[in-house]
Amino acid sequence: MPDPTATVTEVAGRRLRLTHLDRVLYPSTGFTKAAVLRYYTLVAPAMLPQLAGRAASFLRLPEGVDGERFWAKRVPPGAPRWVAGLDVTHRQETMHQVVVEDLPTLLWAANLGCLEIHVPQWRGDPATHDRLIIDLDPGEGASVLECCVVALAARELLAADGLAAWPKTTGSKGLHLTVPLLATPAREVSGYARELARRLRQALPDLVVDQMAKQLRPGRVFVDWSQNNSAKTTVAAYSLRARPEPTVSTPISWAELAACRSADELVFTPEQVTGRLAELGDPYADLARPSAACALPRATGAGSR
Template sequence: MPDPTATVTEVAGRRLRLTHLDRVLYPRTGFAKAALLRYYTLVAPAILPHLAGRPASFLRLPEGVEGQRFWAKRVPPGAPGWVTTLDVTHRQETMRQTVVDDLPTLLWAANLGCLEFHVPQWRGDPATHDRLIIDLDPGDGAGVVECCVVALAARELLTADGLRCWPKTTGSKGLHLTVPLLDTPAERVSAYARELARRLRQALPDLVVDQMAKQLRPGRVFVDWSQNNSAKTTVAAYSLRARPEPTVSTPLEWPEVAGCRRAEQLVFTADAVAERVRAAGDLHAGVTDPAQAVALPG
């Protein structure tokens, strides 16, 4: 059946056919596909630097958050010839993945029902990382308030090591801290992250867990150092999340982290984030600024 809402438009010189614009993707709020495309258009100047050069993994939900969801790592069939791609070796297999490096590619992917964009901690070569991720994942009975306590402790340790980090929400219950690095062997970044997790557990033994066993996590925050594995990806700054409401992985200022007393203080939806970007630009701009990249200690 023809789609009466379909429209053909030109974006930065690329021709795009946008479909099912009235499809509601988040039934709880009525957030439709047209709103999805509008959001990614508004935040494109902020999100694209965090995606550029990295092979993207798409979480696609063509029917919305209450429908089927699936991961798409390979370049989807029918992708335009102008989409940038990168061949990536996963274990024994090499696959071609999309690199979202411009607005037309961002909107093309969103039109496919890609709500979430995830990228690794490297560009081009999985053996060399250019950033460190500290993933703070609260267990049952804990939440973002507890993550903020751990984030502030992590910031102190990182600062003592000569490293600067930028905080963001995951768009779910946790926090991410990102440290821009000079190109560093992946194994060294992973080892530093694991040691940092151990140091946080020693500093906050009643609050921090650095082991993956789920029975250890209730009431505590798991410092997931494994996110620095070359095979892992992390949700990008400014990506929407496939949750009941259109929440966003949102860059924060440190006073927001220090002042968090209730979880809802750090929940941001698409409209709020678009306004934050309009008012303040990219609060995570330092993460993609080569001048901010530093070497790991030691």
């Protein structure tokens, strides 16, 4: 059946057919597909540098957050010819994945119901990483407040190793710290991340867990060093999350993180994020600049002195 709300528009010289614009994707707030497309249009200048060159994985929810959800990695049949792609080998299989390089591609994906966009810590070659991710995941009974304590401790350890980190919320319960790197073998990045998690556990033994066992996590923060595996992806900065209410993985300042006294202070809606960008600018702007990249310490135990 034809979609009476469909519209054909041109975005940056690309022709897009946008469908079901009045479909409510977040029933608890009435947030529609049109609102999703508007949000991604407004944040695109800040978001696109975080996606460029990275093979995207999408969490698709064509009917909204109360409907079916599934992961999509391949460039789908019928995709416009101008959608950029990258061949990525997963175990024994090679997939041609979408690379979100521009606004038309971002809106094309959002129109398919791709609410969440996740990317790896590498561009082009999975064997070489240009980012280190520190994923702070609170267990039951803990919150983003405990994550803030661990994040500040991690910042000190990283600084001692000559590394700078940029914080963001996950849009869920935790925090991500992103460290821009000069091109570094994946195994070295993963090794450093695991060692950093161990150092954090030693510094905060009553608060930090660095092992996968879930029974260890209640009341503590799991430092998920495994997110630096080449096969793993992390929700991108400015991505919506597929939760009951629309929230955003939001870049924040270290001052905001240090001043946080309530978990609600680090929950951001799409409207709040676009307002922050207009008023405060993009806290992640410097992260994407080549001059921000640092060399990882040669020995993965560099900070264990």
